[in-house]
Amino acid sequence: MIITIGYLYYDLLNLYGENGNIKALKKQLEDQGINVTIKFLTIDDDLDFNKYDFVYIGAGTENNQKIALKHLIKYKNDIKKYIEDNKFFLSTGNSIELFGKHILDNNKTKIKTLGTFKYQTIIEDFRMIDEAVFKASLFDEPFIGFQNQYGVIKDIQEPFFKVIKGVGSYPNSTTEGINYKNFYGTYLIGPILIRNPHFLKHLVKEVILSKDKKFKFKKFNLNFETTAHSNFLERHYSEISI
Amino acid sequence: MKPLIIIGTKIMEKLLNMIGRGSVLPGEIALKLNKNIMSYFKLPKITIFITGTTGKTSISGILTSMYKSNGYKVANNSKGSNLEWGVLTCLIANSNPFGKIKTDVLVLEVDERYVKKVINHIKPNYFIINNLSRDQLARNGHYDIVWDDINNQITDDIHLILNSDDPLVTKFGLNHKGKITYYGLSKTKHSTKKSDLNNLDLVYCPKCNKRLTFNYFHYGNIGNYKCGACDFDRPKPDFEAQLIDDYSFKIDNEIIKMNNQALYNVYNLAASYATALITGLSKGGTINALNNLSLKIKRLDSFQVDNKECILLLSKNETPVSYNQSLDYISKQKKDKTVVIGFNNISGRYDLKDLSWLWDINFEQLNDESINKIICVGNFSYDIATRLKYANIDEKKIIIYEDSAQLLEAIKKHGKKFVYCVLYFDMEKVFKRLLKEA
Known part of the structure; x- marks a missing residue:
């Protein structure tokens, strides 16, 4: 089996160690005996969403985000179809803003985005930076991560997370992120698949099953990752009942 | 009132020093008593700020030692802190009650995020920006935010001294109408086609957003770059170091020795050399000082x-x-x-x-x-x-x-x-x- 991962804007949206997510997917898929191809894609490239089994896009500076958007918006219909076809898409950090209707900049300019979903992003004039602990109904284990953003989103229909600690979609929000079919979007930055091995395992399994329903899985090796995850929660969030 | 604040905090600074407790407390207290106290100081003719992600302390140490060995009196904050309290403590310690700095030269290293708080009150005539890259993002957000913070403080009467090899630094020169001096390092035997880091901060042209071409990298985002689509490229350095071997380099046809082979040292020394020359030190005196640095660059x-x-x-x-x-x-x-x-x-x-x-x-x-x-x-x-x-x-x-x-x-x-x-x-x-x- 060959699985092709499209890594969108690896050289523009790579602000917070996002490449960790690609490393995680690659290694875990390979451990299952899958041939993995990573397509490093950027604004000089033609995108072909028929060719990818999994697409990843991460966080960037506001400026780099706009450079990427100018290129990505040409593919808005392809992206919509890709997501409706149940294919896998992971968006972390401020790249989640690209999938709404528009971004309302802090000088009140409306920047048109992909329009995959109906939400809008409002850019604040203060930066929201905090640790995060979230819960998703699909998983027993809480998600840990970090947020570092100017944007807030207040009208997501299909939130991915319940906020236990952190900024969430906006200060004092109770939910965060979006999960629609196999599209997962979150403001959490950086290597969230590394820090949340349960999520990594889930995605690896699902993407393989989407190609072969009878696939026989080998045992996953996620020992370091799992201990790092539980250590973090025990040391810093032991008061949270999970 | 202001002379009293200075006298009071000066005495305090001396006492703290006598009992071996260098601290930024005098600055903190002075700032509490009057939040504009920093504007009160009268600066010497040569006032130099140094900022950047790395190298601030080294450059300010080298400059201090270099001016001193050439007979200048120097005030410097590197033993204290590079935040506003540290800067203020240094000003208090080196001024008379009327806020006049008593030294010939003032060398201040300033934390990237505190440049705005300091320049509002005291303005340097020379400003060295050594490099800028992703750093403490949980505090800084990201490097563009830091860049904007610094850039908003740069006025045309400041003489910028910039690292020509860091595109995020030369970007400061794009709209600057005042003087700019560039220092850099030419290609070495260690130069590589690919950077040692995967995630770089600036690989697209800050003028036209097209991809930059890097002829070579020294390390990180630092090297020789140009935009294929517009005129943005590595400025020709006014002072360019050429590596001779791992422990020496040539600049301005003179040889400078190092006791640490890391390339970032070349930048620290080249920045110092450039600054010395444009502030009026003689070439001989500068070379001599650099080759006999009283402060030894840290060995491991x-x-x-x-x-x-x-x-x-x-x-x-x-x-x-x-x-x-x-x-x-x-x-x-x-x-x-x-x-x-x-x-x-x-x-x-x-x-x-x-x-x-x-x-x-x-x-x-x-x-x-x-x-x-x-x-x-x-x-x-x-x-x-x-x-x-x-x-x-x-x-x-x-x-x-x-x-x-x-x-x-x-x-x-x-x-x-x-x-x-x-x-x-x-x-x-x-x-x-x-x-x-x-």
Whole structure:
């Protein structure tokens, strides 16, 4: 089996160690005996969403985000179809803003985005930076991560997370992120698949099953990752009942 | 009122110094008594600010020593702090009650995020910006925010002294109408076509957003670049260093020796050389001073544990460009060795535990046969171990000690003759305490 991962804007949206997510997917898929191809894609490239089994896009500076958007918006219909076809898409950090209707900049300019979903992003004039602990109904284990953003989103229909600690979609929000079919979007930055091995395992399994329903899985090796995850929660969030 | 504040805090500063307690307290108090106190000071003709992600303290130390050995009186804040209180404490200590700085030269290193707080009150005539890259993102957000912060403070009457090899720094020159002096380093035998870091801060042209072409990299985002689509390119340096060998370089047809072969030292020295010349020091006096630096650029500390030599590479978490240089140094040591990596806290400054920076560092370069084991120590040892695993390092080579009190036992048990210890400040303290107790 060959699985092709499209890594969108690896050289523009790579602000917070996002490449960790690609490393995680690659290694875990390979451990299952899958041939993995990573397509490093950027604004000089033609995108072909028929060719990818999994697409990843991460966080960037506001400026780099706009450079990427100018290129990505040409593919808005392809992206919509890709997501409706149940294919896998992971968006972390401020790249989640690209999938709404528009971004309302802090000088009140409306920047048109992909329009995959109906939400809008409002850019604040203060930066929201905090640790995060979230819960998703699909998983027993809480998600840990970090947020570092100017944007807030207040009208997501299909939130991915319940906020236990952190900024969430906006200060004092109770939910965060979006999960629609196999599209997962979150403001959490950086290597969230590394820090949340349960999520990594889930995605690896699902993407393989989407190609072969009878696939026989080998045992996953996620020992370091799992201990790092539980250590973090025990040391810093032991008061949270999970 | 202002002279009284200065007299009061001056006395305090002297007393604190007498009892051996250098501190930024006088600055803090003065600021509390009058938040505009900093505007009161009258600066000397040569007032130099230094900022950047790395090299601030080194450059300000080199400049201080250089002006002194040429007979100038110099005030400098490097022994204290580079935040506004530290700057203010330095001004108080070196002024008369009417705020007149009594020295010929004022050399201030200023934290990137505090430039705006300081320049509002006191303005330098020379401003060195040595480099800018992703650093402490849990505090800074990202480098564009830091860039804007600094850029908003630059006025055309300031003479900028810029590193020509860092595109994020030369971007400051794009709209500057005042004087600019560039310093840089030409291609060396270490130059590479690909950077040692995967995630760079500026690879698209700041003028037209097209991809920049890098002829070569020295390290990180630093090298020789140009835009194929517009006229943005590496400015021709007014002072360009050419490496002769690992311990010397040529600049302005003169030879400068170094006692540390790291390339970032060349930039520190070239920035200092350029600044000296444009502020009126003689070429001879500058070269002489640089070759006889009273402050010796830090060599690596090393310690004995049993019969093993432990080489300490103090490395700041959350600053990938410099952390990576520690790893690069290790990977260049060809002998059989062991590596220790450890920290208990991510930052000494704030309690925000962001681990994303680990993935901006090229740990892949530790995937090397000459390394027998990599010992991960401290509260985040499993996070470090995970990073190493995804650098394709054999898990059998990765040893985990969560309890840093076991550091010496770990070294005794697993260490080869040479042990390279990449430690954050908090783990350095543990290490030194354990050595003392042993």
